[in-house]
Structures are given as structure tokens and as C-alpha cells.
Amino acid sequence: MSKGQRNSQKIFGAIELYSGKFLYKHKEENFNAETYIEFLEELQKHYYKRKNRIYLIQDNASYHKKPETYDWFTENRKYREVFNLPPYCPDLNSTERIWHYTRMQATHNRHYDSKDALCNALFLTFRTIQKNPNLIHGLLMPFF
Amino acid sequence: MQAIFAKGNQRTVNKIVSLRKEALKDYQYRVATRLHAIILSIERHTSGDIASLLKVNRTNVSVWIHNWNEHGADGLLEGHRSGRRSGLNPEDKIRLGDIIESGPVAYGLNTGVWTSTIITQIIEEEFGIGFHPGHVRKLLKEIGFSVQRPTYKLVNADIRKKNKWIRYTYPNLKKTPKKKRR
Numbered sequence: 001m002s003k004g005q006r007n008s009q010k011i012f013g014a015i016e017l018y019s020g021k022f023l024y025k026h027k028e029e030n031f032n033a034e035t036y037i038e039f040l041e042e043l044q045k046h047y048y049k050r051k052n053r054i055y056l057i058q059d060n061a062s063y064h065k066k067p068e069t070y071d072w073f074t075e076n077r078k079y080r081e082v083f084n085l086p087p088y089c090p091d092l093n094s095t096e097r098i099w100h101y102t103r104m105q106a107t108h109n110r111h112y113d114s115k116d117a118l119c120n121a122l123f124l125t126f127r128t129i130q131k132n133p134n135l136i137h138g139l140l141m142p143f144f
Numbered sequence: 145m146q147a148i149f150a151k152g153n154q155r156t157v158n159k160i161v162s163l164r165k166e167a168l169k170d171y172q173y174r175v176a177t178r179l180h181a182i183i184l185s186i187e188r189h190t191s192g193d194i195a196s197l198l199k200v201n202r203t204n205v206s207v208w209i210h211n212w213n214e215h216g217a218d219g220l221l222e223g224h225r226s227g228r229r230s231g232l233n234p235e236d237k238i239r240l241g242d243i244i245e246s247g248p249v250a251y252g253l254n255t256g257v258w259t260s261t262i263i264t265q266i267i268e269e270e271f272g273i274g275f276h277p278g279h280v281r282k283l284l285k286e287i288g289f290s291v292q293r294p295t296y297k298l299v300n301a302d303i304r305k306k307n308k309w310i311r312y313t314y315p316n317l318k319k320t321p322k323k324k325r326r
Contacts, residue, residue: 018319055317083317086309088300144318 009119012039013095017143020133021046022098024126026119033066040072048079057083059093097139098129150185150209157186163217178208178220185209231273232283240267241287260284 012025012035023046025039047054058064065084073082090096106125112118129136152160164179177198184194191209195202211219232240243266248255253262260277263284268274275283 057317083313086302086305088298088302089306089309091296091298092306092309092314 007115009115009122011122012036013098014039014043015095015098015136015140016047017094017140020136020140022126022129022133022136026123031061031063033063033068036063036069037072044076052079054080055083056080057085057093059085059090060087094140094143098136101129101136101139102126147190148206148209148213149188150182150212152182152186157183160186160217172222175220175222179217181205181208182212182220185212231275232267232271236271237283237287239270241289243270244284244289 010027010029010031012027012031014023015021023043025042027035029035063069073080085092102122102125105128106121107118110121112121160179160183164176164183167173167176167179177200181194181198181200184197185191185205189197191205192202194200194205198205208220240263243251244258244263248258248262251266255262260280264275264277264280267280
């Protein structure tokens with residue numbers, strides 16, 4: 001956006017490595033531990049299966065490591081294991097590749113008049129990714 | 145004097161048609177034209193007719209037909225073209241390679257990176273030949289050099305933790321293929 005105002009949109013994203021299934025959640029306000037837990041609850045719905053163990057790899061954002069978040073993790077310890085990436089290593093984070101892809105497809109070198117137009121462009125890209133996981137298969141290859 | 149025709153029957157024509165398609169795919173238009181001429185010749189067109197059909201010189205057509213009759217399809221392939229002689233001798237090229245290998249600092253320059261403009265100036269100083277920087281790039285590729293770009297280095301990252309993640313933690317997290325039953 002232009003005219004001296006800089007607005008940003010906040011989006012959570014998670015990617016399942018082996019199937020390329022991509023989930024995201026868009027938020028208006030800032031992120032904190034509460035909103036993160038909300039997002040995790042939503043993830044749970046997609047992945048809950050008995051006797052299924054989930055490995056969640058997250059980066060070191062401050063709200064990923066708040067005591068509230070850790071409490072939630074201990075509650076759901078049975079079927080979820082959490083790993084923090086080493087600090088300042090975005091090259092090890094697979095979701096970062098998706099953000100780059102989205103940037104290239106939707107926002108890089110483009111002008112959007114309004115917030116809605118920007119969001120629409122972003123969501124369109126996300127939907128294409130969700131429908132065609134083979135688009136991002138190449139991006140995830142280094143993590144296999 | 146009897147008109148000469150290319151040797152062959154319907155089967156060889158089919159073969160040549162597929163050869164011609166391949167030649168077109170590889171952007172070898174001259175070879176494709178020659179093959180076309182041979183096809184027409186097998187179909188009993190005289191060389192004069194072929195020349196006017198394909199808009200080529202009449203003498204060329206009879207040469208192609210002779211080559212086809214003696215060597216087959218190999219006779220029609222592109223030969224080696226010498227082209228214009230290179231401005232640098234082979235010895236000069238080796239010397240240039242040595243200069244580049246030893247780096248810009250060793251040559252007394254204030255940079256760490258070779259660029260084609262700098263090398264153009266050096267060639268002018270050392271050998272007295274003025275090249276365009278774009279041609280210098282081709283020349284370097286011919287000598288055997290390739291472009292190198294610096295990579296990112298993450299300053300804030302802790303290398304030991306990162307190595308631990310890459311070598312130990314992450315491989316243990318990955319899905320392992322199921323064991324095959326025997």
C-alpha cells in the first residue's frame with residue numbers, strides 16, 4: 001500500500017511436509033500466545049487420529065515459546081511433539097519457502113489499492129497451493 | 145548426359161522424413177533442406193527442378209546427391225566450420241587463465257571479484273586486443289571458467305546448534321519407510 005502508510009496482514013501457516021498439505025489462518029490484530037493456541041486447536045482438527053503421533057516443528061517467535069503455549073503443549077503431549085528450530089535459521093524452515101512462493105506469485109512488484117484486494121490476492125494464491133500441492137513439491141524437496 | 149538421382153525406395157524416403165523432422169527439431173535447417181532435396185530426388189525430380197523448388201543453387205543439389213549416394217545420411221551432416229581466427233593464441237589463453245586464477249588482488253587491483261569489464265581492460269593491457277565485455281564472457285567460458293556468486297551467511301545463527309539440527313535432530317524426525325515383510 002502506498003501514501004506513507006504501511007499496513008501488514010498477519011497470517012499463520014503450517015505445512016505438512018510429506019503430502020504438501022498447507023493450512024493457514026488470517027488475523028487482523030497482532031499475534032500472541034492466545035491466537036497461536038487458537039490456530040493450533042484448528043490444526044488439531046485436521047490431524048487428530050488415534051495412535052497418531054504428530055511432530056510439530058516451529059520457529060522461535062516469542063509467542064511460540066510463552067508459558068501459556070507450553071502449557072497447551074503439555075496438555076496435548078500424548079499425540080504431539082514439538083521441536084524448536086535453532087535460532088535465526090530461516091533456511092531450515094519449510095514454511096518460509098511457501099511465504100517466498102506466495103510473495104512471488106501475489107505481492108512482489110505489484111500494487112494493491114486496498115486491504116481487501118491484497119487479501120484476495122493472497123488467499124487466491126493459498127487456495128491454488130492447497131488445491132495443487134505439486135506446485136510446491138519442488139520447494140519442499142530439500143527437507144525430505 | 146544422364147541425370148543423376150539419389151538411391152533409395154519408399155522405405156528410405158520414410159526414414160529420411162523422420163530424420164528431417166529430427167533435424168528441424170535441433171534447429172539444423174540446412175541439413176533439413178538437404179534431406180528434403182534427397183527425398184525429391186528419390187521421387188525422380190531432376191536436380192534443376194529441386195533447385196528451383198527449394199530456392200537453392202543447382203550445383204549444390206547435385207553435390208548433395210553425390211554425397212548421399214556415397215556416404216548416406218552422414219554425408220549431409222554439417223561439417224566443421226573454421227570461422228574467423230581467434231585474436232588470442234592458445235599460449236595467450238593459458239597466460240590469461242593463469243592471471244585470472246591468481247585473483248585480482250595478485251594482479252594489483254583493489255577488488256576481490258573479477259568482472260568482464262576488468263578482464264577486458266587487462267586483455268587490452270597485456271595483449272593489445274580490444275574485445276567487447278560480452279565477448280570476453282564467451283571467451284572465459286571457452287577457457288573453462290564459470291560465474292561464481294557469493295552465498296548468504298546467517299550472521300546471528302549459532303552454527304553448532306544448526307549443525308546439530310541438520311545432522312542429528314532432523315534426520316531422527318523424518319518419516320522412515322516401512323520395513324518390508326519377508
